[in-house]
Amino acid sequence: MTHTQKRIAVRGKSIQFLAAATAISLMLAAGAASAKTVVKWLHLELDPTYLAKWEEIAKTYEEQHPDVDIQMQFLENEAFKAKLPTLLQSDDVPDFFFSWGGGVLKQQSETGALQDVTAVLDADGGKLRQAYSPASVNGLTFDGKVWAVPYKVGLVSFFYNKDHFAKAGVKAEDIKTWASFLEAVKKLKVAGIVPIAGGGGEKWPIHFYWSYLVMREGGQQVFDAAKKGEGEGFLDPAIIKAGEDLAELGKLEPFQPGYLGATWPQALGVFGDGKAAMILGFENTEANQRKNAGNGKGLAPENIGRFSFPAVEGGAGSVTDTLGGLNGWAVTKKASKEAIDFLAYLTNAENERAMAKAAMLLPVAVGADDGVTNPLLAQSARQLAASTWHQNYFDQDLGAAVGRVVNDVSVEIVSGQMTAEDAAQQIQDAFELEQ
Amino acid sequence: MVPHSFPAPSEAPGSGLANAKVRQMANISISSGARAARPVRTVTRKRSSVAHDRWAVLVFFLPPALLLFTLFVIMPMGEAAWYSLYKWNGYGTPTEFIGIRNFQVLFRNAAFTQALINNGLIILISIAIQVPLAIWLSTMLAHRIAGVVSFRLIFFLPYVLADVAAGLIWRFIYDGDYGLFAAISNFFGFATPYVLADKDVAIYAVLGVIVWKYFGFHMMLFIAGLQSLDKSVLEAAEIDGATGWQKFRYVTLPLLGSTLRLSIFFAVIGSLQLFDMIMPLTGGGPSNSTQTMVTFLYTYGVMRMQVGLGSAVGVVLFIICVTLAFGYKRIFMRND
Numbered sequence: 001m002t003h004t005q006k007r008i009a010v011r012g013k014s015i016q017f018l019a020a021a022t023a024i025s026l027m028l029a030a031g032a033a034s035a036k037t038v039v040k041w042l043h044l045e046l047d048p049t050y051l052a053k054w055e056e057i058a059k060t061y062e063e064q065h066p067d068v069d070i071q072m073q074f075l076e077n078e079a080f081k082a083k084l085p086t087l088l089q090s091d092d093v094p095d096f097f098f099s100w101g102g103g104v105l106k107q108q109s110e111t112g113a114l115q116d117v118t119a120v121l122d123a124d125g126g127k128l129r130q131a132y133s134p135a136s137v138n139g140l141t142f143d144g145k146v147w148a149v150p151y152k153v154g155l156v157s158f159f160y161n162k163d164h165f166a167k168a169g170v171k172a173e174d175i176k177t178w179a180s181f182l183e184a185v186k187k188l189k190v191a192g193i194v195p196i197a198g199g200g201g202e203k204w205p206i207h208f209y210w211s212y213l214v215m216r217e218g219g220q221q222v223f224d225a226a227k228k229g230e231g232e233g234f235l236d237p238a239i240i241k242a243g244e245d246l247a248e249l250g251k252l253e254p255f256q257p258g259y260l261g262a263t264w265p266q267a268l269g270v271f272g273d274g275k276a277a278m279i280l281g282f283e284n285t286e287a288n289q290r291k292n293a294g295n296g297k298g299l300a301p302e303n304i305g306r307f308s309f310p311a312v313e314g315g316a317g318s319v320t321d322t323l324g325g326l327n328g329w330a331v332t333k334k335a336s337k338e339a340i341d342f343l344a345y346l347t348n349a350e351n352e353r354a355m356a357k358a359a360m361l362l363p364v365a366v367g368a369d370d371g372v373t374n375p376l377l378a379q380s381a382r383q384l385a386a387s388t389w390h391q392n393y394f395d396q397d398l399g400a401a402v403g404r405v406v407n408d409v410s411v412e413i414v415s416g417q418m419t420a421e422d423a424a425q426q427i428q429d430a431f432e433l434e435q
Numbered sequence: 436m437v438p439h440s441f442p443a444p445s446e447a448p449g450s451g452l453a454n455a456k457v458r459q460m461a462n463i464s465i466s467s468g469a470r471a472a473r474p475v476r477t478v479t480r481k482r483s484s485v486a487h488d489r490w491a492v493l494v495f496f497l498p499p500a501l502l503l504f505t506l507f508v509i510m511p512m513g514e515a516a517w518y519s520l521y522k523w524n525g526y527g528t529p530t531e532f533i534g535i536r537n538f539q540v541l542f543r544n545a546a547f548t549q550a551l552i553n554n555g556l557i558i559l560i561s562i563a564i565q566v567p568l569a570i571w572l573s574t575m576l577a578h579r580i581a582g583v584v585s586f587r588l589i590f591f592l593p594y595v596l597a598d599v600a601a602g603l604i605w606r607f608i609y610d611g612d613y614g615l616f617a618a619i620s621n622f623f624g625f626a627t628p629y630v631l632a633d634k635d636v637a638i639y640a641v642l643g644v645i646v647w648k649y650f651g652f653h654m655m656l657f658i659a660g661l662q663s664l665d666k667s668v669l670e671a672a673e674i675d676g677a678t679g680w681q682k683f684r685y686v687t688l689p690l691l692g693s694t695l696r697l698s699i700f701f702a703v704i705g706s707l708q709l710f711d712m713i714m715p716l717t718g719g720g721p722s723n724s725t726q727t728m729v730t731f732l733y734t735y736g737v738m739r740m741q742v743g744l745g746s747a748v749g750v751v752l753f754i755i756c757v758t759l760a761f762g763y764k765r766i767f768m769r770n771d
Contacts, residue, residue, distance in 0.1 A: 078738070081738065082737050082738055085524070088526075089526070107524060107526070107740070108526070110526075200720075201632070201717075201721070257632075258627075260629075260633075260720070261632030261717065261721065399740075401740060401741055404734075411720075417634070433540065
C-alpha cells in the first residue's frame, strides 16, 4: 500500500465513522423525540393469514395512538408452555400472552405474575365487562377475580369427508351414539378408507376422545367431583367405563398408520389430503386442514361435514355438553395501561367480527356473532350457544401436572398399552401428588 | 551437574517447607542447566520472583473463571439438589418441603426405569458398535490413499451437523408417508414400516441415528491416534512376519489403548446426556419407549412444571455421571 492510498483509506475510515456517529445520534434524537410505549404481545400463532389480520389491527391501533409501539413475539406451542414460567419471572416479560384458561391460568394467577384485570373490566360501570359474553368472563375468573381478557371460544367436534362417507355408505346423521360411531368406523374400514386422522405423537389430540367420553359417561357431576378430589375421584366407575369405550375404539385400529408418531399438523394434513375420513378437531378445522394439506388447498369446504361427539348409551352426560377452549390474553404484572387498552381494542366487537369473518375464531365480544359467516364455523357457534355444560380442555383445566398424564394415558389406552383401570389410577396418583 | 550440592537457604530453617524449596530450587537449576554455577542468592531471588508472578497470575486470572464456574456450574448444581427436596412448580420460591419423596416417585416411575434402560442400551451400542466401527474405518483412512480427505469429510460430516437438525432430517427419512423409508418400501412393494411410531422398534431407529451421528467423531480420534503411532514398531512386526490381523491385534490396538479409553469415556458421558437429537425424532415416545434420562427430565420436570421432580432427575443423573466419570478414570485411565 502506498502512502497516498493509506491516507485515502484512513480518510475513508474516518468518513465512515462520522457517518455512523451521525446515524447513531440521529437515532437517539428520534428515540428521545417520541418516547414510545412498547407493548409486547406474546403469541403462538403460525398461520400467516391470522398474523396478517393481527398486524393489520395492531397497525390501525398504532395509527390512532402514535405513542404506542406494538411488538409481536412468537414462541412455538410446546416451547411456549415450557418457557412461560421462566419468562414470567424474568425482566423480559411480555405485556400479555395467550392463555387457555383453566388450571394453568389459575396456577399462574396464584404466583403473582399476572395482573388482575377485574378493576379494568368493571370501570365505567362495567362497560368492558359487558362487552364480552358472561360465560367467557366467568371462565377466566378465579376467586372472584378476572385474570385474562377474553378472546375466543372453541369447540371440539367431528369433521368428516363427505365423499368418503358416501363411498362407505355412512350417514353422519345416523351417528348419534358411541355404538353407531364404532359401526361407522367399521364400515369405513371395510370400504378401505382410514376412518380417523389422529396426532398421537403430540398426545393431546387423542385426549379429546377420552375427555369427551368421560363427559358423556359421567357428566358434569362426576368430573367436577374428581377435580375436587371428592368421592372416588378419577377412579369413578363412569371414568373407567370411558376408558374402556376408548379402548374399544382403539381395538378397531381406526387411525392412519403411524399415527402414534404423528403431530397435530400432520394429522390435519392426512385429513386435508383425503387420506382419512374423520378428524376430531377445533372449530377452525376447515382452515387448519387447508393450511396443512400437501397441496395447500385441502378439501373443498362443501366436502366437509360436521357432527357433534356422539352420546353414550346409559351415560349420565348429555349430547349437548361441549368440550372446547376458552382463550384469553393474560396480562402480566408490569404491563402498561396501553397494553390493556390495546387488548380491549383487539377484542372489541368490530375486530372480533372481522376475525370471525376470516374464519379465525368464534367471538366472545357481544354483537360480533354476525361475523361468523363460514357455514361450518356457524354450526359450531350454534352448538356452543345451545351448550348445557361447556368444559375447558382437560389438560389445561387440570393443570400441567395432571393434564399431561391425561394426555399420556389417552394415547396408551387407545394404542392398547394400558387398561382403563391403570390409566384412571395413574391420573388419580398424579392428582393426589399435586394436592 | 551439581544441583544437590547447593546449601539450603538460611532463612528457611529445616521442616518440609525448606525441603520443598530445595527441591524447587533444584528443579530450577536443572532446567537452567548452563547457569547452574550462578551464586545461590540469585537463584533464590529468581525463584521468589517466579512465585510472585504466579501469584499475580492467580490473583488476576483465577477469580473471573472461578466466579463464572461457581455461578453457572456449582450454584445450579447446589440449587438443583435443594429443589429436589421440594414440591415446586417453578413460580416464586419453593416452600413445600417433602424430603426424598421426589426420589421415591422417580424410582417407582416406569418411564424413568425405561429411561435408565435406554441410557444403558445407548452406552452399550456406543461401545459395542460405534467404537469398533470407528476403529475399522480409521485404520483404512489413517493412511495417505487416494480420496482419503473426502472420505474423512463424509464420515465426519454427521458429527458437525447440529443435533436438532440431524433429528429432524432422520424424522423425515423415517417418515412412513413421505419419507425415504416410504419411498423404498413403495419401490419394493411391501407395507411401509412406521418405525418411529412403533414402540418396539423406535429405540433401535434412534440408536441407528446415534451411531450414524457420532461414529465420525470417534473415527477422527482414532485417526489422530494412529497417525502418532511409531511406524518402526509396525515395520518390525512386519519383518517378523506378522499377518494384518496380528499386526492390528498385537501392535496397533495396544498402542491405541489410551485413545480407545478416551473414546469410550466420551461415548459413555455423551450417551448419558443425550437429549437434543431425541426430542425432534420421537420426543421420548411412543409410550415413553425412547425416553432417556434427560428427555425424561424435560417431559416430566419442565413440561409438567414439577421442578422438584425434574431436579431430582438432575441429581440422579449428576451422581451417575460423576460416579462413572471418576470410576472410569480411576480404573481404566490411571496410566494415561
